Amino acid sequence: MKTQELFSILEENKGKTLLFEYAPTRFVGANYHITEVKHITVDAVDCGAQTDSWKETIIQLWESPLEKSKTAHMSVLKALGILNKVGKMKPYVLEAEVKFEYSNTTFHTAQLFVNDFEIQDNNLILKLAVEKTDCKAKELCGVPEKIVEAAESVVEKVESCCSPSSGCC
Template identity: 70%
Template structure:
């Protein structure tokens, strides 16, 4: 999901509460806060010596231990106000990918993508998830797609062979 789409959804549903499902049927607690918004510029070089760059917007969510008993979720209106305040201080790249950074005692810190969103009664629910890491230079490095699924160990050896085109 792009940052513009997130803002559009929030703008259309300001009268609802905002929930995040960080994994199947597990929700970030009602005691969450938006603690940071990161505007990230990524400049990368992959294992095939190819360069790439893109922007990301990362919204950090944190559950306050002082509000564990809280049952009322943040309103979309409040979240939107926070995000707009940030936008006045640091401009958003509205075409950038949106991610949510989160962890708790039983879930590792992760940057989660928006897989889906749904509107249920008075709630906006963003369903979050991870994506597996991937080799962007498979073709250049001579790593067949089938090898990744069946022969992961051999694939690593092929890709990292000194005679391959990989760095």
């Protein structure tokens, strides 16, 4: 989801409560705070020695241990107020991918993509998910698109891709 799309969804649902589902049926606690907004520029080189660059907006969520008994989640209006204040200080790139950074005692720190959203009763639920890593240079490095069933074939392909003469990093 792009940053602009997130802001549009928030604007359309100002009167609702904001919940985050970080895994199926697992929600960020009501004691969460928005503790940081990062405007990131990624300059990357993939394993095929190809360069790429893009922008990301990363919003960090943190559960306050001092508020574990809290039962009311943050309102969309309050979250929007925080994000708008940040935008006045450091403008957003509205076409940037938006991610939420989150962890708790049972879930590792991760940058989660917004896969979808849902309205249930008076709640706006942002459905977050981890995206798997991927090789961006499959074609260049000769990595097959289909999953190879035999482990020997995988090892053989990886060794040929990663050899010094392969043209990959």
